[in-house]
Amino acid sequence: MIEFKNVNKWFGKLHVLRDINLEVPAGEVLVICGPSGSGKSTLIRCINRLEKFQKGELYVDGQPLHDHSINLTKLRADIGFVFQQFHLYPHMTALQNVTLAPINVRKMNRDEAEELGRRMLARVGLSDKADAYPAQLSGGQQQRVAIARGLAMSPKIMLFDEPTSALDPEMIGEVLDVMIQLAEEGMTMCVVTHEMGFARQVAHRVIFMDEGQLVETGKPDAFFDNPETERAAQFISKILTH
Amino acid sequence: MITNFNFRVVWEYMPLFMQGLRNTFLISLVSLILALAVGIIACGCRLSRWKLLRGLAIAYIESIRSTPLLVQIYFFYFGLPTLGLRVPELETGIIALMLNSGAYIAEIVRAGITSVSSGQIEAGISSGLSYFQRMRFIILPQALGVTVPPLLGQAIVLVKDSALLSLISVMELTRCGQELTSERFMPAEGFLTVAVLYLCIYYCLKPLAGWAQKKLIFREAY
Ligand SMILES: Nc1ncnc2c1ncn2[C@@H]1O[C@H](COP(=O)(O)OP(=O)(O)O)[C@@H](O)[C@H]1O
Numbered sequence: 001m002i003e004f005k006n007v008n009k010w011f012g013k014l015h016v017l018r019d020i021n022l023e024v025p026a027g028e029v030l031v032i033c034g035p036s037g038s039g040k041s042t043l044i045r046c047i048n049r050l051e052k053f054q055k056g057e058l059y060v061d062g063q064p065l066h067d068h069s070i071n072l073t074k075l076r077a078d079i080g081f082v083f084q085q086f087h088l089y090p091h092m093t094a095l096q097n098v099t100l101a102p103i104n105v106r107k108m109n110r111d112e113a114e115e116l117g118r119r120m121l122a123r124v125g126l127s128d129k130a131d132a133y134p135a136q137l138s139g140g141q142q143q144r145v146a147i148a149r150g151l152a153m154s155p156k157i158m159l160f161d162e163p164t165s166a167l168d169p170e171m172i173g174e175v176l177d178v179m180i181q182l183a184e185e186g187m188t189m190c191v192v193t194h195e196m197g198f199a200r201q202v203a204h205r206v207i208f209m210d211e212g213q214l215v216e217t218g219k220p221d222a223f224f225d226n227p228e229t230e231r232a233a234q235f236i237s238k239i240l241t242h
Numbered sequence: 243m244i245t246n247f248n249f250r251v252v253w254e255y256m257p258l259f260m261q262g263l264r265n266t267f268l269i270s271l272v273s274l275i276l277a278l279a280v281g282i283i284a285c286g287c288r289l290s291r292w293k294l295l296r297g298l299a300i301a302y303i304e305s306i307r308s309t310p311l312l313v314q315i316y317f318f319y320f321g322l323p324t325l326g327l328r329v330p331e332l333e334t335g336i337i338a339l340m341l342n343s344g345a346y347i348a349e350i351v352r353a354g355i356t357s358v359s360s361g362q363i364e365a366g367i368s369s370g371l372s373y374f375q376r377m378r379f380i381i382l383p384q385a386l387g388v389t390v391p392p393l394l395g396q397a398i399v400l401v402k403d404s405a406l407l408s409l410i411s412v413m414e415l416t417r418c419g420q421e422l423t424s425e426r427f428m429p430a431e432g433f434l435t436v437a438v439l440y441l442c443i444y445y446c447l448k449p450l451a452g453w454a455q456k457k458l459i460f461r462e463a464y
């Protein structure tokens with residue numbers, strides 16, 4: 001589904017992705033962790049081409065992203081992206097947030113899209129919030145609307161960039177529950193997160209990044225209990241104590 | 243003082259004042275509409291990916307904002323003929339007002355557009371919305387609420403600025419006051435009347451600003 005081959009990316013002089021090789025088959029739930037600034041966001045932002053990269057090859061759903069002539073709209077429509085800061089459209093209701101892309105990108109008619117939108121909001125447990133504006137929702141509810149917005153496009157892949165990091169602790173659970181349910185339904189997911197419980201429960205694989213490199217890959221339990229590299233061990237001890 | 247104020251002469255000149263009022267209104271309206279077009283185009287260039295367009299827009303906006311309007315008016319009034327362009331006073335004045343307000347409007351519109359967070363735009367990109375769809379559904383509806391009140395403020399400024407066209411003998415409201423002054427030597431009557439008429443325009447525009455504010459600022463929080 002996703003295949004990185006020697007992908008390299010620079011921001012000016014800063015080498016943020018170094019020779020990334022990674023394959024994510026359909027249906028896999030991949031957790032990406034690593035210290036701040038290690039390039040995790042950049043890595044998943046490459047998958048829907050929010051970031052360009054300068055060297056290497058990247059195939060997503062069979063399409064070569066290093067080829068600049070591919071149809072990005074089509075690619076992006078098939079990939080859901082959930083941001084740390086939600087980024088809902090504040091002038092639209094929850095339902096309008098969810099139906100905007102189905103109506104304008106998928107060319108669905110309004111009734112169909114609203115029916116779909118309500119179904120998606122129900123799926124994240126927010127049937128009663130369809131007409132609420134983002135400012136009227138809690139952080140956890142906003143993030144669930146953002147997930148519903150992604151799901152409404154029937155994506156082949158869902159990308160999450162630290163979806164619970166901006167949330168108060170008591171709201172993390174409700175968002176993780178939605179993500180766990182999604183993982184169990186077989187969605188292909190790449191999740192940047194430090195939520196070890198989530199990783200242990202549903203991830204098929206954890207990758208650890210440091211300074212732009214993919215340092216370690218492993219099954220969640222093996223990775224967290226017996227990391228192979230010194231750097232990963234240090235990182236895990238830090239997230240355990242914090 | 244009030245006993246010295248000659249209402250008769252004001253009444254006598256009223257048709258002239260009304261004509262001036264009408265001209266000021268029309269000049270301002272036409273200049274504003276043109277300035278909106280100029281401002282939106284300049285703002286588009288200012289935010290463009292192309293360095294050249296960006297550079298031109300910055301040069302235009304900054305040179306207008308850093309020089310007095312009166313100098314700009316004289317620049318066009320005396321400058322254009324030396325380039326061999328004979329443009330009547332009225333059109334010269336409108337060009338000057340249009341270019342002047344256009345630069346301010348470009349910055350107002352830019353502030354509105356950049357007030358929309360880049361995260362929302364990325365969210366739009368991620369779901370496959372095109373540039374125009376993002377503009378139409380995400381950026382403009384939010385930018386409008388931020389933009390319309392200062393735009394109306396600029397409209398009020400434009401009305402007042404149009405008084406400077408009297409100096410290149412355009413028959414607008416201030417010029418009518420000068421007329422009365424020079425024909426009858428009654429500057430108090432002339433300019434007080436003019437001032438009251440400007441005040442009337444202001445009080446017509448002001449409620450519009452309040453109304454737009456209520457109507458357009460989207461209900462973010464209540
Ligand atoms: N738009 C950008 N321009 C320049 N440098 C950037 C940009 N985005 C991220 N970086 C830098 O790239 C590195 C990796 O960033 P990021 O992928 O956001 O890391 P992470 O998500 O792991 O914290 C950091 O050093 C960051 O400062």
Ligand SMILES: [Mg+2]
Binds near residue numbers: 040042162
């Ligand atoms: Mg990050």
